[in-house]
Amino acid sequence: MQTQTLFGTDSDINVLMNKRKKIGLIWQVVFLFAITLAILFLLLLLLSVIDSTFGYVALRNEVEPSSLIEGKTLIKEFSRTELENAAKANLSSGILRRVESEKPLAQRSYHDLVSLLEQYVIKPKVLKTWGLWDSLTQTRTIEAYSLSENGSYLTFKSWINPQFFLADQSADPLHAGIRTALLGSLWIILITFLFAFPIGVGAAIYLQEYAHDNRINRLLQLNIFNLSAVPSIIYGLLGLAVFVRAMQSFTSGSMFSALTDSTANGRTILSGGLTLGLLVLPIIIINTQEALKAIPASLRMSSYGIGATQWQTIWYQVLPACGERILTGTILALSRALGETAPLVVIGASTFISVDPTGIFSKFTTLPIQIYQWSARPQGAYRNLAGAAIIALLILLMVMNSLAIYTRDKLSKKKRLEL
Amino acid sequence: MNTSNLAEALGLGFERTALPQQQKTTIALKNVNISYGTFLAVKDVSLDIYERQVTAFIGPSGCGKSTVLRSINRMNDMIRGASIEGEVLFNGHDLYAKDVDPVLIRRKIGMVFQKPNPFPKSIFENIAWGARINGFKGDYDELVETSLRSAALWEEVKDKLKQNALRLSGGQQQRLCIARTIAVQPEVILMDEPASALDPIATGKIEELIQELKASYTIIIVTHNMGQASRVSDHTAFFMVDKQRTGFLQEYAPTEQLFLNPGHKRTEEYISGKFG
Numbered sequence: 001m002q003t004q005t006l007f008g009t010d011s012d013i014n015v016l017m018n019k020r021k022k023i024g025l026i027w028q029v030v031f032l033f034a035i036t037l038a039i040l041f042l043l044l045l046l047l048s049v050i051d052s053t054f055g056y057v058a059l060r061n062e063v064e065p066s067s068l069i070e071g072k073t074l075i076k077e078f079s080r081t082e083l084e085n086a087a088k089a090n091l092s093s094g095i096l097r098r099v100e101s102e103k104p105l106a107q108r109s110y111h112d113l114v115s116l117l118e119q120y121v122i123k124p125k126v127l128k129t130w131g132l133w134d135s136l137t138q139t140r141t142i143e144a145y146s147l148s149e150n151g152s153y154l155t156f157k158s159w160i161n162p163q164f165f166l167a168d169q170s171a172d173p174l175h176a177g178i179r180t181a182l183l184g185s186l187w188i189i190l191i192t193f194l195f196a197f198p199i200g201v202g203a204a205i206y207l208q209e210y211a212h213d214n215r216i217n218r219l220l221q222l223n224i225f226n227l228s229a230v231p232s233i234i235y236g237l238l239g240l241a242v243f244v245r246a247m248q249s250f251t252s253g254s255m256f257s258a259l260t261d262s263t264a265n266g267r268t269i270l271s272g273g274l275t276l277g278l279l280v281l282p283i284i285i286i287n288t289q290e291a292l293k294a295i296p297a298s299l300r301m302s303s304y305g306i307g308a309t310q311w312q313t314i315w316y317q318v319l320p321a322c323g324e325r326i327l328t329g330t331i332l333a334l335s336r337a338l339g340e341t342a343p344l345v346v347i348g349a350s351t352f353i354s355v356d357p358t359g360i361f362s363k364f365t366t367l368p369i370q371i372y373q374w375s376a377r378p379q380g381a382y383r384n385l386a387g388a389a390i391i392a393l394l395i396l397l398m399v400m401n402s403l404a405i406y407t408r409d410k411l412s413k414k415k416r417l418e419l
Numbered sequence: 420m421n422t423s424n425l426a427e428a429l430g431l432g433f434e435r436t437a438l439p440q441q442q443k444t445t446i447a448l449k450n451v452n453i454s455y456g457t458f459l460a461v462k463d464v465s466l467d468i469y470e471r472q473v474t475a476f477i478g479p480s481g482c483g484k485s486t487v488l489r490s491i492n493r494m495n496d497m498i499r500g501a502s503i504e505g506e507v508l509f510n511g512h513d514l515y516a517k518d519v520d521p522v523l524i525r526r527k528i529g530m531v532f533q534k535p536n537p538f539p540k541s542i543f544e545n546i547a548w549g550a551r552i553n554g555f556k557g558d559y560d561e562l563v564e565t566s567l568r569s570a571a572l573w574e575e576v577k578d579k580l581k582q583n584a585l586r587l588s589g590g591q592q593q594r595l596c597i598a599r600t601i602a603v604q605p606e607v608i609l610m611d612e613p614a615s616a617l618d619p620i621a622t623g624k625i626e627e628l629i630q631e632l633k634a635s636y637t638i639i640i641v642t643h644n645m646g647q648a649s650r651v652s653d654h655t656a657f658f659m660v661d662k663q664r665t666g667f668l669q670e671y672a673p674t675e676q677l678f679l680n681p682g683h684k685r686t687e688e689y690i691s692g693k694f695g
Contacts, residue, residue: 213499298536302596304497306549306603307526316548321539 052387055135060152062123083113090121126381159388168354173381184364191273200284208292228282236346239275253361267348270360280333287329291322324411331404341368367393442469445637451505461666475648476641478658483666492528493521528607529600535592537584545584546602570598590621610640657686
């Protein structure tokens with residue numbers, strides 16, 4: 001039975017209903033497509049990094065192990081005494097003396113002796129490297145290559161390994177590591193945090209809680225939004241002009257007559273940290289303001305209502321209520337600083353440095369700079385190193401973000417427990 | 420005379436209100452105008468609030484009764500663009516004089532809000548915090564207990580003082596807010612529709628509590644509920660709003676008089692529910 005209403009007949013209503021549902025379905029598919037595409041690209045990125053981090057390496061030894069001891073072609077076949085004797089016999093006297101003074105050969109572990117011999121006597125050189133995909137699918141071609149090259153042998157290598165984290169930079173890709181870069185990154189982040197967090201949160205509290213709504217403060221607010229969108233390289237130029245050049249005696253430590261690296265010329269961890277601090281400052285300010293805005297007016301009113309001053313209200317009621325949001329935002333901002341390359345390159349971070357940073361007046365390099373530098377080298381092995389360093393950087397970022405989530409959860413759990 | 424006779428005839432306890440001229444005035448508003456920016460919210464309000472009495476502010480929405488209430492402990496200072504003309508006297512002192520600190524006033528004239536808004540802390544802390552920031556030097560356990568007892572909440576929460584206050588029911592939260600206000604020992608308690616977010620049982624408890632608190636405090640209550648105003652208050656101020664949406668005080672009288680023998684036609688229409 002058809003009933004005529006202002007919405008049409010029943011069949012009209014059904015037709016329209018189907019049309020409405022169809023439109024909803026189309027949009028749902030569009031959104032699904034978008035998220036699939038995003039995940040696909042992320043996966044692709046991750047796969048390409050993993051691809052370059054693992055794979056076969058063709059090596060050629062400068063001195064064959066068989067020439068050290070007759071009949072043993074692999075160093076792993078040596079017994080401990082054989083290793084010790086081989087080391088004594090083949091290390092140059094200067095190196096032997098240095099090694100002995102660090103730790104006598106007799107007390108060194110098997111693994112230690114192997115790496116000593118590899119480093120100073122056998123000296124394997126990288127001929128060619130392959131990615132994980134090629135290593136798995138084109139094993140024959142790789143083996144053929146190895147056979148065609150005289151004296152070469154294949155080994156499957158994970159470029160990311162404990163040694164990679166502990167070793168400093170080296171011209172030899174087999175021994176190069178990221179220790180100095182990792183320490184540099186951690187130092188920089190520490191300075192960035194110490195500089196940007198108190199100033200950023202303080203500025204946000206002033207703007208949100210104290211500043212009157214007048215033309216000057218509105219202009220200030222607008223400029224903070226603009227600053228957060230300024231390209232990071234501009235901050236690099238600012239850092240170069242202000243921290244490296246104008247404040248050189250401060251940032252290189254000569255002002256405090258500290259024991260410093262005279263070649264740093266202001267291009268120190270302090271300069272880098274302050275530059276990145278400026279970069280994340282607007283982000284921290286905006287984030288903190290948002291956190292403060294989210295606190296309901298009723299909380300402030302109830303505090304004022306029993307005779308609290310503005311400062312007591314902010315310190316005892318407002319900040320505890322939004323502390324976790326401020327903290328989470330800050331850690332996310334620091335994660336961004338951790339990945340920045342351009343501003344540090346502009347202020348003149350060292351690209352090759354094998355000395356660990358010892359303090360805020362040291363020269364430095366950071367993980368992203370290390371990655372950039374390695375990936376720019378022509379030899380294939382450095383691309384594998386870059387891949388491994390990217391994984392290290394991702395791990396560091398993940399650790400920081402997990403820390404952010406953990407702190408937030410811990411704080412909110414504490415609140416829930418009190419409930 | 421007319422009023423008293425009428426009240427007597429209806430069996431209302433008219434004797435509970437002493438005559439105004441014999442009472443001590445705690446707060447006096449003199450020709451008060453309050454504006455938000457260029458908008459005149461309330462004009463020419465003059466009234467006396469008597470010590471240890473309950474005064475109710477009633478009137479239709481937007482008539483400025485809450486605005487007037489907030490001007491008494493300078494809560495309007497918090498609202499951008501709010502300004503006031505005229506005088507608000509508290510025990511004879513002008514609250515808006517230059518050397519007066521609004522923070523000090525708010526300790527003396529406490530406030531309870533429409534929506535229960537305890538701090539997201541423990542029940543104990545909710546009460547102790549206000550005292551602590553105001554430099555209380557006595558025994559906190561005792562203070563918390565007496566405050567909770569005065570707010571008729573002690574028996575319900577004495578075993579869970581460490582519990583977060585947000586877990587209490589709405590009515591309990593509101594009584595906690597009253598206890599929190601009492602803890603800093605004010606002289607006056609302002610209540611901005613304290614029961615409008617509560618169910619009838621919780622509302623009844625709040626009304627009972629107001630009757631008890633009257634013995635120690637001067638109370639001003641804003642309410643939309645005619646019954647509530649007639650039940651709890653000794654004096655009632657009826658506010659109206661004019662065509663420019665500016666509020667003004669239409670009538671101020673002892674509660675029985677205002678309800679039984681209103682002086683204005685508008686008042687009568689409002690309390691009998693013809694508009695509002």
